[in-house]
Amino acid sequence: MNLRRHLTVIALALTGTAFLVAAGCGPASNGTTANQGNTAGGPTADAEGAVTLTADQMEKGKEIFFNRCAGCHGVLRKGATGKNLEPENTKVKGTAYLEAIITNGTPAGMPEWGKSGILTPDEVKLMARYIQLPPPPPPERSLKEIKDSYKLHVPVSKRPTAPPAGRNWQNYFGVVLRDVGKVAIIDGDTKQLVSIVNSGFAVHILRSSASGRYFYSIGRDGKVGMIDLWMDKPDVVAEVKAVNEARSVETTKFEGFLDKYVIVGGYWPPMLVIMKGDTLEPVRVISTSSHEIDNGEFVREARVAAIVADHHSPTWLVNVKETGQVWIVDYSKLGDGDGPVSINMISAERYLHDGGWDTSKRYLLMAANARNRISVIDTNTKTLVANVDSKGITPHPGRGANLIHPEHGPLWGTGHIGSNHVSFIGTDPQGHPGNAWQVVRTVELPGNGGGNLFIKTHPNSQHIYCDRPLHPDKELADSIYVIDKNTLTNKKTLLIPEKYRGHKAVHMEYNKQGTEVWVAAWGRKDQKGAILVYDDKTLELIAEITGDWMVTPTGHFNVTNTKDDIY
């Protein structure tokens, strides 16, 4: 059940198709309020049939909604990837129908929370009622509150002054052990475990600081951790709860600002939180609530998806999901937090999710997944260059994959959650203007359906790797697909070893040299997972990194490739 749960949580966070269908029923009273008196038993209806919940039930509903539903439907329930669940839409549907949907899900992406056993029958009943009541006001979070949560475990002066002797730390990998709240640091040369770090709840990603020395972790609960890789046993040296829900963290990569700041993007509250890069001391908050680009409607819950640091200017590129805007945030004058922050707000496309650099790192390609578009930002001119039709359904590039094709020139590729297309877009308007900002080649993965989450390559490799963990077919989901860079065809499909079948193969990362590809075999919490290491030339499995500690490995990040944006 846990596996399914995690997949659906990820799917919900990523897919453009999840929603909650509800059909008509009798109207409910509009006098629904939390009933402070009734704390025993299940949800009740009052004399007029109005839904009421006790304070305890409200609290439990709020917690379940936040963990299971808010990712798609939003904490304010205004809908995004999922449907609008405000009372005017839910009350007219009726409790019985809502219970059925929450239990059984829908083909379009709503998970079968009841049938899968993730929610108990009582919890399903509770949630069917909870969503008919007005959403409780979500918590705000001030800079002061963020500062109050800040803990500096090891000040800079007490940290190592030199890298660990005899270790090629720039080839370290950080592996997220999602369900046990840990991050494993693994030596990429020896494939030995260096350290297991307590990172806290559901780390979403790791990012290397620009120097490579630190890993920054960001949890779905908005907690940021900072791991010092120069320690013999790398550990958390600072932490802070930046927001209540988050997906992104990034460092500063411009010359002169190495490890100077860290930025976190909030899902809730919707804001940017900027911290000092060597201590995580919070220094500035900036709201992302603004107007979406279609009709100019105000979006309080304008969530921050991917954040990417520019190597060539002192800026971050920030995807504000619901507004369809890419913000270029200039940190060069920020100082200790009270200096000016300059934001270039670019209207792109809705809803922005993830993306990465082209080969030159001048252009950033960002997926507007609900519109099947890739928005291209020119960081020289700070303008939108194009919204490219991705020729597939729900593009999800991660950072994407770059190659120089002998015929087509520089290309950037993305897979899709909703279809089996891997699309390659021309990124060289000077040298190959005929190909620029359009899909020039598409590779179809075997079988119908998408399910792809990540795509990866390395300049030293002749291959591009794709996973497919969201595909319902177990064998397809347990496979990694290898595309040849020259022919742009699916050269080989790597099915993971028999003992890991059913785990799902997810996320690929190269070692520093670009000679090996690491793949996670992501099992349940009660299973031993693994990192499977393939030789990039022979495509043979050459190592399995596993152990009792290897539980639910998901994203894994090589220091050098992450800091240098190698993909």
Add this chain to the structure above:
Amino acid sequence: MNLRRHLTVIALALTGTAFLVAAGCGPASNGTTANQGNTAGGPTADAEGAVTLTADQMEKGKEIFFNRCAGCHGVLRKGATGKNLEPENTKVKGTAYLEAIITNGTPAGMPEWGKSGILTPDEVKLMARYIQLPPPPPPERSLKEIKDSYKLHVPVSKRPTAPPAGRNWQNYFGVVLRDVGKVAIIDGDTKQLVSIVNSGFAVHILRSSASGRYFYSIGRDGKVGMIDLWMDKPDVVAEVKAVNEARSVETTKFEGFLDKYVIVGGYWPPMLVIMKGDTLEPVRVISTSSHEIDNGEFVREARVAAIVADHHSPTWLVNVKETGQVWIVDYSKLGDGDGPVSINMISAERYLHDGGWDTSKRYLLMAANARNRISVIDTNTKTLVANVDSKGITPHPGRGANLIHPEHGPLWGTGHIGSNHVSFIGTDPQGHPGNAWQVVRTVELPGNGGGNLFIKTHPNSQHIYCDRPLHPDKELADSIYVIDKNTLTNKKTLLIPEKYRGHKAVHMEYNKQGTEVWVAAWGRKDQKGAILVYDDKTLELIAEITGDWMVTPTGHFNVTNTKDDIY
């Protein structure tokens, strides 16, 4: 009563001292809701003593609150110039005490709404109850809704192609006739009425387009009008309701962008609305909701006070009142509205209100009135230079007044609402570094108390004029104070003619040549007001512009001085 009403409305909008005191009383039920059933009679209390209002009463309370209270207390009632009036603060005070305060006001600035007769006893009762209920959600306003309200009465192609023959239109004045919803256009050469234009409810200010050809009017209700001065009878050629409540409008003054865009700052919704400069067609909205600079708390109601166009760069400077931030908004790439907008967010001081340029137009001086500070922005470096102690209480410069003092060099002056000081700040860090960004001279106006709203001068004049319409002493409020630029002393006090006594003398404006000063004698709606014209050399009254149409004249704006920022 009307006069008092207008003065209190302005005072509330401007003073940092207005508040609503309330003392303890028994707790009220937290189950207060709008009772849809009871539509007859006055407000009632239910069995447990909870305050209830009918739907009609709620609607009326909402309207009165918006027109009388929101300016200081905010539509969300979170407080700003006035106190926080959310239910947790009002309910514990008790209805009787709240009624007393609303009736009698407070010495600190809360108007005597009941005693003055502006609110009836029933309305006072209503409001004492209304503010104990949760604030109804204020309306949002999308770009689409703004576009739907847009009316182009005269397209560009149907407008005159040359200025009016025989008229020195660049010396026209626009005079706001506040309570009759009109703007009078007066020829500054002949002092004849050229046209009376229907501008709509409570115009707050006029601004000239950068070419001078158009006057843009902004109403307190967020309605923007555009008056074409090249018509023989200038009239409104376009209008749009940008927001629900506003105070500011500005043009684009950078070379190449003449009359290109208009920007309106919203009090509610708190946002910037950008329109095309020749048609008022709405093209872009940008929220100003963000975090204040003290504790980084989220401020949904972050209102826009003054907006000033930069002559030397394609930007506006925007005061975001509650956050204490000055935003430098770059419109150069905006195009038809979908191009990027760049915003430089500068942390200055709270709460920002109004201000203007130094002589060089490099530095902008903005009053943070609640902190008795003047925030100085360097538009070259786009940074805060200083927060200057204004040496008075509640500075209110309007645009301020510039002079080159023989000893102290370039100075910029401001008056105060809360004290009788006119303070002069050095603005030349290169030539007079010892004086820069501090008060170098203070002039005390006669008598105790402040009440000053505006200060004005012209480079061709040896004088600086100050009004004092908020002073409770009638004679002081009916006077204009003339400061000598060389001696920086109060050279003369001009008491307005006997027949206008009790009107209040308010706002000064020079003619284009800088040889005359025009002062409004602002009466009640049932009185004939006047524009009094003084010779700047002799300080003699040389003309009275009046007529049956001259009702409640307030702000008056000369085309050339407004477009060129002459003060």
